[in-house]
Amino acid sequence: MGISRGTTDKVKERADIEEVVNDYVPLKKKGQNLWACCPFHNEKSPSFSVSPAKQIYKCFGCGKAGDPIQFVMDIEGVGFNEAIRHLAQKYGIEVEEDKEVTPQDIQAFNERESLYIALGFAKDFFVANLQKEEGKAIGFSYFKERGFSQAIIDKFDLGYAMDGWDHLLKAAKKSGHSEEILLKAGLILQKEGEPERLYDRFRGRVTFTIHNLGGKPIGFGARILTQDKKQPKYINSPETEVYHKSDVLYGMFQAKKSIREKDNCYLVEGYTDVVSMHLSGIENVVASSGTSLTENQIKLIKRFTDNVTVLFDGDAAGIKASLRGIDMLLEGGLNVKAVVFPEGNDPDSYSRKVGSNAFQEYLAKFSKDFIAFKISLYAEEASNDPIKRADLIKQVVQSLSKIPDPIIRSVYIRQSANLLEIEEEIIQIELNKILLKVQKDQFYREQREENETPVEDYLPVQKESVSYTTQLMAQEREMMRMLVSYGFEMVSEDLRVCEYLLQETAELNFETPVFVNILVIYKKALSDGLLPRPEYFLDSPDPEVKKEVINMITRRHEISKLWEDRHQIFTPDEADDLAKSVYDSILRLKQKVLKKMLEEAIHKIKEGEAQKASDEEISQSQMVYMELKKFQVEIDRQLGIVISS
Structure with missing residues (x-):
């Protein structure tokens, strides 16, 4: 709701x-x-x-x-x-729910709230079990053996599920929770073929509460404590209305503040790894809970930091199998480092073995950037085998291609060349092949989505017109800035800036989506009898519009009033001669539009010549080009741009 x-x-x-x-x-x-x-x-x-x-x-x-x-x-x-x-x-404001909702909305909201309440009850129930005889003897003892303090147990809402068929079910029903909600929350199961037979999902296991970012329990992981090989070591909550595994990282609720402060996120595999690292004084840590990383989990990390350090168990085969996760992190725009623990150790066991201080020192000392880490994994076996060495180079280049930032990528190219003892040009050539293929695949994909036949000849045009498109976008932004910032001002005695701008650009089609949206909002406000000021757009439900408008109206540097008040030094501002500022802005936008149209006209002429079009068709294209050129010359003249002959 x-x-x-x-x-x-x-x-x-x-x-x-x-x-x-x-x-x-x-x-x-x-x-x-x-x-x-x-x-x-x-x-x-x-x-x-x-x-x-x-x-x-x-x-x-x-x-x-x-x-x-x-x-x-x-x-x-x-x-x-x-x-x-x-x-x-x-601010002590009472929250009122929206009354303009459908019965279906109310039902969905109530069900979600019931799920949260039921999961909260289950968390409290499992935690309370640690104080009961069975819970103390088994669950609490297990946590104490691992060195978990009471403060840590409380911090992570660790608990114990009794070894019986329906302890939670009975307690939840007694507290008013329906069987339907308990089933939807993944807390109980229905025996196949016997719908009336219900029983607890978690039985005879210690429990790890999974929280959402706001701290609400949304699911559980549960570890068995016996050596029963017929049972899985861990069982987890199923997908529910409030718990989507691909969107959640264990420990993020407890870690988010520290991740921001440290500007780094340690990524581990399991629940106990996270808890043990907190015991060692390291709180900026989350776990993928034994599953492969997803795009949404990577986006979740990036909301809090651009830096991630992956901690690997000391198992070479397992590490190599996990390298795809590093490439996904790189593709997500994260800066990646890695740490490997000694053979047979994981973050949990190693932190308990060496103690808090030594553990933190180990992380600091053995943290490697992903390139050095990846090369070191294969260095020994590739040193005397040319085929394996070539394969290593290809793998490194493949990882480099995932880095979206060209500056960071170039730094890693140089480092890779040094570590692999090959020339930078070789890596760059192989990398360009991959990047070109990615661009072509993207181009063809967009063509298919638009139900157009991809034409190979279009690719060079795309490349050549990038600069014109960028220039046009910049000038569209400048036009929108003038409209948003000064639209309500008078440019003459009977004409406002917005009227003048909209009249002069009526025949132009803006191409950048966010600027199109701003223009639509502006025109809608005018039709409603409003003359929007910049603050009007801050109420927009479109976050991109809000952000763009803030960028338009915010300046990093301001000229001190002391220059004018004390030193009598006056600096001209665009608002001092608004008519000229607006007029020049319109001319520059038209200039950029014409440049793009001229580029397209040139391409049409070349395409016609290549496809042996008729003289009449080519002549027509040339006439269009000449007309556009006349307009460009006139606009350049008005802008004071002198074209040397």
């Missing part, structure tokens, strides 16, 4: 960006704005700006931007509704 518009409006009115941000980072006044080191990425010089006047924040380092609600969403890693609830609690 959604939160009512009234509650959202009250939160927006009451939430102060300075107060909200100050809960997380200390702000210092500089000029008209407040500044801090960004809480979203690691930096030494403050580039995180808060504008109390505009009620927005923007980081000029990582690009994060938004209003108080967006800040809570970013810093806490929660959705819109959770952020509203968080701020409502901070």
